[in-house]
Amino acid sequence: MKMPPVLFGILAFIVLIMKDTIVAMAQPVGILIAVIFGVLVLYQVYSFSYFSGEKFKKLKKSIEEYTKNCNELNHHIQELKNAYVDVTSQDYGHSTLQDGSNYNFKRTEWNKSIKNNYVHNCSLSVCKNANDQPFKYLCKYFDIKANEEALSNFEAVLNDFAAAEQGKLLVKAERDLIITNLKTSIPSLIFSFSKKRLIKELGFEEIDLSDLYFPIYTFQYVSAGGNSSSKCDIKMDVNNLDRFIDYLSSLIKFRNSVAGQRALMTSRLRESIKERDNHTCRTCGISAHNEKHLLLEIDHIIPLSKGGITSENNLQTLCWKCNRSKGSKLV
Ligand SMILES: [Zn+2]
Structure with missing residues (x-):
């Protein structure tokens, strides 16, 4: 961009008459930045020497048993989250789809689904119907049979997922309680400003509180040109699994009385x-x-x-x- 000469002149004039003010203002700002920087460096040195000191090592040792317990429970929860893998372990083989069309279609929605195992590309009406009757379409298009075996599998998954959901809150509460009980033995500066680091340095592993492990079944419509798309996600969280089990059981009961017993x-x-x-x-x-x-x-x-x-x-x-x-x- 080219600056008109008049504008440039005005700007130069302003800088000229404000010169002293700019210099005067720059000084205290510079000092302030230097002070803040200095404090930060000092705090880093202080916290480094605290965490590597003997006193902290002793403290860490004194709660070793509790940290180990929390970490073990944390690992257990992570394993519970994998419960779903067993249910869908059937191997349908591997193949590659190539789009040989001559036109540069923008089917970006299709590419997004590559990493997700549970995507069904379908017509717009199937997508809309799946939204109205999720469980019915889930069974139909993802090949989930309404039988005793499937029901037991989903019950086992629900059992593990429910324990994982409860467990992650319990392990976090337990960890927080241990930390709070240590408050008087830890310098308040460290406790207030380096809590995250404190937890890590004490040996607690990170607790994953997200619910991203719940499987999501997706019905997806993408138009031929790729310009229009629609998506229906069915997330199998604890609540939906509970309801799905009721649904499967009602289908089984309808056919025979095994589930009724x-x-x-x-x-x-x-x-x-x-x-x-x-x-x-x-x-x-x-x-x-x-x-x-x-x-x-x-x-x-x-x-x-x-x-x-x-x-x-x-x-x-x-x-x-x-x-x-x-x-x-x-x-
Ligand atoms: Zn026991």
């Missing part, structure tokens, strides 16, 4: 079993009344794989550690 492993049933067992692990006796942030899970006493069914007398409350060690013994 057993209870449905819904959130409601899980809570009622915990209530019945007084929120206490039936193996080791640890109770949520004594350990505020204890993760309790629901276990099939005789596993489904060994012919056990979902009925109140085949279900029990276990703490996550006992449930985990029971699971590994069975394998």
Whole structure:
């Protein structure tokens, strides 16, 4: 851009008459920046020497057991989040689709879906109908059969996802409680300004609070030219899984009475079993009344794989550690 000479002249004139003011203002601003910079550097040095000092190492050592426990629970939760992988493990093979059309269509929506396993490209009307009756279209287009096996699989996923959702809040609460209890032993500057670093330096691993692990089924319409598109997402979170289990069971009941003989492993049933067992692990006796942030899970006493069914007398409350060690013994 070319500046007109008149404008340039005016600007030069302003700078000339304001020269002294600009210089006068620059000085205190420079000093202020230097002071802020100096304080920041000093704080870095201070926090570095605190975190590498003996006192902090001792403090870290004193809570070692708690940090280890929190991290173990955190790993357990991350594993629970993978529950869905088993349900959809069928391998349909691999192929490559090439678009050989002569025109440079803008089908950007199609490219977006490559990384997502659960996308169905369909007509606009299917997309709209899926939005009206999500579960019906989910079964139809993603090949989910309304049978006892699928129902059990989804119940197991719901059981694990519900534990993961509860667990991540409990582990965060437990970690925060430990940190709060340390408050008096930690310099208030560090506690107020370096909380995140403090948590990390104490050895706590990051807790992932996002719910991005819930599978999402997508119905997607993209017009031939790629200029118009429409999308319907069905997110299988705890609430939707609960409802989906009811839906599947109603379809099965309609055909035969197998599902009618057993209870449905819904959130409601899980809570009622915990209530019945007084929120206490039936193996080791640890109770949520004594350990505020204890993760309790629901276990099939005789596993489904060994012919056990979902009925109140085949279900029990276990703490996550006992449930985990029971699971590994069975394998
Ligand atoms: Zn236990």
